[in-house]
Amino acid sequence: MNTVTCIAPVNIAVIKYWGKRDESLILPTNDSISATLDIDQLHAKTSVMISLDFKEDHIWLNGREQDIKNPRLQNCLKEIKKRSQLPGYMNDWKIHICSKNNFPTAAGLASSAAGYACLATALAKLYKVEGDISVIARSGSGSACRSIFGGFVRWHMGVDKNGADSIAKQIVPASHWPEMRILILVVTDEQKKIPSAIGMKRSMETSQFLQYRISHTVPERTNKMQQAIIEKDFKTFAELTMKDSNQMHAVCLDTYPPCVYMNNISNSIMNLIHSYNDAVNDVKKNC
Secondary structure (H helix, E strand, O other): OEEEEEEEEOEEEEEOOOOEEEOOOOEEOOOEEEEEOOOOOOEEEEEEEEEOOOOOOEEEEOOEEOOOOOHHHHHHHHHHHHHOOOOHHHHHOEEEEEEEEOOOOOOOOOHHHHHHHHHHHHHHHHOOOOOOOHHHHHOOOHHHHHHHOOOEEEEOOOOOOOOOOOOEEEEEOHHHOOOOOOOOOOOOOOOOOOOHHHHHHHHHHHOHHHHHHHHHHHHHHHHHHHHHHHHOOHHHHHHHHHHHHHHHHHHHHHOOOOOOOOOHHHHHHHHHHHHHHHHHOOOOOOO
16 A cells, blocks of 8 residues: 655635636636635645555545546546556556645635645645646645645746646745735535536636636736735735625626625624725734
């Protein structure tokens, strides 16, 4: 039996990924930028095992067995085995996968991103795959490619129709902006009523606002965000983050039928932050 265990972090997008130009390859319609959270706080932990004695492939998530034939999971396995450096006979051994999140799943905290980044990393170590694995993580969940790296990360949408250049690259490590802190306020642990993949597809099909966002807003905003991160310009960083979040949720409301991901508590928190900024007449670094 060969076994590998890995831990991967959650990432929170500050320039959002919302919409695919290719559903099967998970290729985005725009670049996105994210901040990787502290792995000691929020993470996915995955163990992968292959053995001659295993009769079937199996996967468990948070203690419950899942469908091993999930297409995205199979995409990851397929890409890993293409690059495998194990002896040929070992590639035919069955695999068991056990994954656990220490935060609510499908509640808006990018559980699939952390999960597939963790899975891709563990599989790469198990099958002795070398080189960039962000493409493999992306084949499971788009934003998973950003969780391969720490600090601030940019996922380049790329132009290649096969997705070879749709990869994530680190902008700066966490050590570049050590005073940065991100608070995660879990207002509910209920799963989203509309999974992100379905919401994105619906938006691509029905939202005219999304098409405007893709062509007019995001390209310039993404470059400004990257520069703000490099220069540690918090005011610009904060304003762009809030504006981009508002626009993504506006796209979701412009979708038909609409996708609603915020609730009354979310709106109250947002209003509190704007009220505070108005009171001090600034976008403050701290309270």
